[in-house]
Amino acid sequence: MPATHSASPDRPVSLIPQPQSFTPQPGTFVLNPDTTIVATTPAVTHLAWLLHDQLRRGTGLRLDVRIENDTASHIATNAIVLRLEDSNPEVSTSLNSAESQDAATESYRLRVTENLAELSAAHPAGLARALATLRQLLPAHTLRNAPTHDGDVTIGCAEIVDQPRLRWRGFMMDVARHFHPKEFVMRMIDIAWLHRFNVLHLHLTDDQGWRIEIPSRPKLTEVSSWRTETVQSHALTPEGYDGTPHGGYFTLSDLREIVAFAKERHVSVVPEVNMPGHSRAVLAAYPELGTDEGPLPVLTTFGTSEEVLEPKPEVIEFFGEVFDTLKDIFVAPYVHIGGDEVPTTQWESSPLAQQLMRQEGINNARYVQTWFTRQLTEHLSKRGRIAVGWDEVLAGGAPEDTVVTVWRNAEYVTKAAESGHRVIVATEHYLYLDHYESDQPEEPLRIHGNTPLEKLSDYDPVPLGVDPDLILGTQCQMWSEYLKTGRDVEYSVFPRLCAVADVAWSHMDARKENPILERVESHLERLDALGVNYRPLEGPHPWQQGGTGLKSRRSIDFKAHGADDL
Template identity: 55%
Template sequence: MQRRISLIPQPQQLTAADGDLDLASLGAIASDPELRSLAWLLSDLLDRGTGLRLPVVDHAEGPVLRLRLDTPAPERPADLTTAAEAYRLDVTADGVDLVAAHPAGISRGIATLRQLLPPDALRDAPAADPIVPLVAIRDEPRLRWRGVMLDVVRHFQPKDFVLKMIDRAWMHRLNVVHLHLTDDQGWRFDVPSRPGLAETASWRAETKVGHARDESAGYEPTPHGGFFSVPDLREIASYARVRHIMIVPEVNLPGHARAVLAAYPELGAGQNEPVCPTFGVFEEVLEPTQASLDFALEAYTAIGEVFEGPFVHIGGDEVPMTQWESSPIARELMEREGIADVRGVQAWFTKAFCDHLTGMGKRVIGWDEILDGGAPQEAVVHVWRNEAYVKKAIAAGHQVVASPEPYCYYDHYESDGPDEPLRIHGHTPVEKVAGWDPVPPGTDESKVLGIQCQLWAEYMPSPKDVEYAAFPRLSVLAEVGWTNLEVREANPVLDRLGDHLERLHAMGIGYRPLEGPKPWQRGGTGRRKRFDREFVEHPAE
């Protein structure tokens, strides 16, 4: 019996034929020289999951698995375009032919080919035969940016888990992994010229038990922390580069600065507060001084030199104005620069960050609050509050990455069931994600760069907690970003999700079952118990 072809994301065009191909009947992987690293990666993955080791060669006689580029280098589409990720995949009785105009398209085609294998071929040791159905696929993404954000600040996640999440993004044909590296609760990367970041800002003395708004719970008096060394970051960058995944590092300033100021209090108003042990929005901000600006630019230089991708995220969300309103330093800046409103102090920081990163050959992306007081035209606005801000940012002339909280925040509850583990608030089931169109009616789709889901980790202390929150919602979001609306409607993703869970299981992902949490995934009655509070969308200003 022919195996059902069930892929997530669904390709734009898929034509199946009767029969299967045993990849063991092929003599080699024949690869263009520029695709050699991808060819060896595919060979390694086939060997790992099926025991089949295909050699990588330039040319071979007879049936082969062929990877080839059909466009000369000078004519290839630019990175971060749909054309760069387009591919053609043909599986016939005579072999496999994977063709694209750009290596990124070959990478996406390999991800699809891996899903054509039996689910057990995704395991870390041989557990399946290398059998794929005969099929012809013509495919390219709807949106250019399809990402997942990992918050490694609120709870630090080790490097090996970051690498696993890069692989999982790749398997779902996502192309961005956004690393949220700094916040009030910690600073997560080494800047050798600023030793206080690793020595002080990277750890906190205790952590809030339960929900931050649950006053009946106390604190766990165990130090928590960690940071990535420069070699760690370079390894993450290299790992992602081979898979054509763009790492977008975020250094969130000038707010969310408690960890920075614990190490360098002279950069703030001098409160001398420790790294924050609980969660929320806090008043501490960088003072608008040359010393603070020099620090920020030093940090952006350090992270921008490690990750060669075109984007650096400057954060900029939830910046309280309280300290600046009473600051003589801020008042003097406003008078000197002709700033009429205190919100312009954040805009002063934003412009300086943008100018510096532009000089490094980078583009800036920041949360939608950078619109307040005016953001440089070249900045991409990362909308998090709701879809009204998508329209607001586009009207102001910006490209947008859409991550509206009601659809993309996977720190929201997966269901209204009492057994769900602790979340911040909200209710975002897979059905809601599956029904979302990320381009609001009346919006110029070309201005919507893409979409991204957010894994804020206040209440995700371990990798297994992140996995439960992410999957299968991330899988569904991957289809929302990749597949055209008419294809989604003709073959709904929820009809294929059960099959896809077999892949997640084979990969060792602790996903949430569609029927609800397993006993060991439930919140229980202790520190992981459910805590409900009303979720209210932010009104557009």
């Protein structure tokens, strides 16, 4: 008789994020070569084949996929059924964004009996979340890229009724400071989807590099996409430069591939093109968009650059070309226009900026940025897109339909909501996963801060007194100044991303009843199977430590260096 493998039969199943209702039942459902995957409508066939491919890879089972209605007799036994209920399929397949995905859109029911595994939802996005949960009900080894166990695979019987707390559950990847190729981006999408995130925010441009092919602007890939070298150690206490060119960019076909991969999982990809600051890479190729005093090299250190874009029509035309290229690739209704950490020194002495200030009645160079924000949000709005900006866009007043990503602190969440803006909570002290993982001296070099897993365990991103309807959601950030490789990213992000998943999806009462700190240890088996270079709960492995060289932990006094944040 073949061996049977079930998910940790000696202890309760720990799911991340925590479902709203999870009721284990006696018995098991056995996956075997005779099991079928049944889609009850063509609108969810893509999800049936996604499950098929994942099960084939992790178990070796090649299950039959069928499209049958609920009256088909073969559904009565030994099947995984994907059922779309009370929904117009034409409408369902057209909705694929955080704009439309409210709790009802992404709610689902997952019922596993000895005969059937039934996944039901009113929208394909809900079934996509149910699939992610089903994968966690399976033994961890089924998450591997090839089968490692012989015999049937079982799922413990259970009933789960679930829906998200927040609509926007985002994970931001910075591919500008250090370029991470499309294969790694898609790997992170797949793992984020397993944790029921629904937005990938791609930070594509910054002082240190431009990562998008724009055919009408070839210098962006020829010049702006690479830098000659990179600062070593921390930018505020540098120990020379590495003398090694660094760069890379996504072709338009790469971006289409990333978007299609995410869309299959009902994850939206939101591009960010940062302006009018953080633009040294642009100015390296097109100095006429700045003061036109000659080209400046792509920045080789980290932090902010005093050089910014000038408020001139050519700049708006440039970004119009960029956004019009991206709108045919990115299907999400949102485009992030950046807007953070914009120095005003240049504008204070710029004749062009001073002329604009007189024309617009602007009495503070800070509000020149408001002109940029208005111009770009109007351009996007005419093309059916919604602008998202970091919370600095609030200065001087952002257009009312602008979504505000708050990175500084909860006071800006309140300020944005009181101004009527929808808000994405991304506060630095809780949701920057490039901060130190603990206070242990062995941790590798990070920008600063300390955000241990425990700090996230009871974090509530919705401040008291703020209209919850204006909280679009929450998002964690992976800034890549000190995260050069995929392994660096994984160590910094995991398992803290698991806690953020709980913060974004789970209701507070469910989180308190089943604390993340009690669930995460067994979840590490899944990360092991996925090959994630996560940080062990007790501290880094010797090969993950910063050591005593360039990657050693540094205590940085930002005020002593004349900087508030880097």
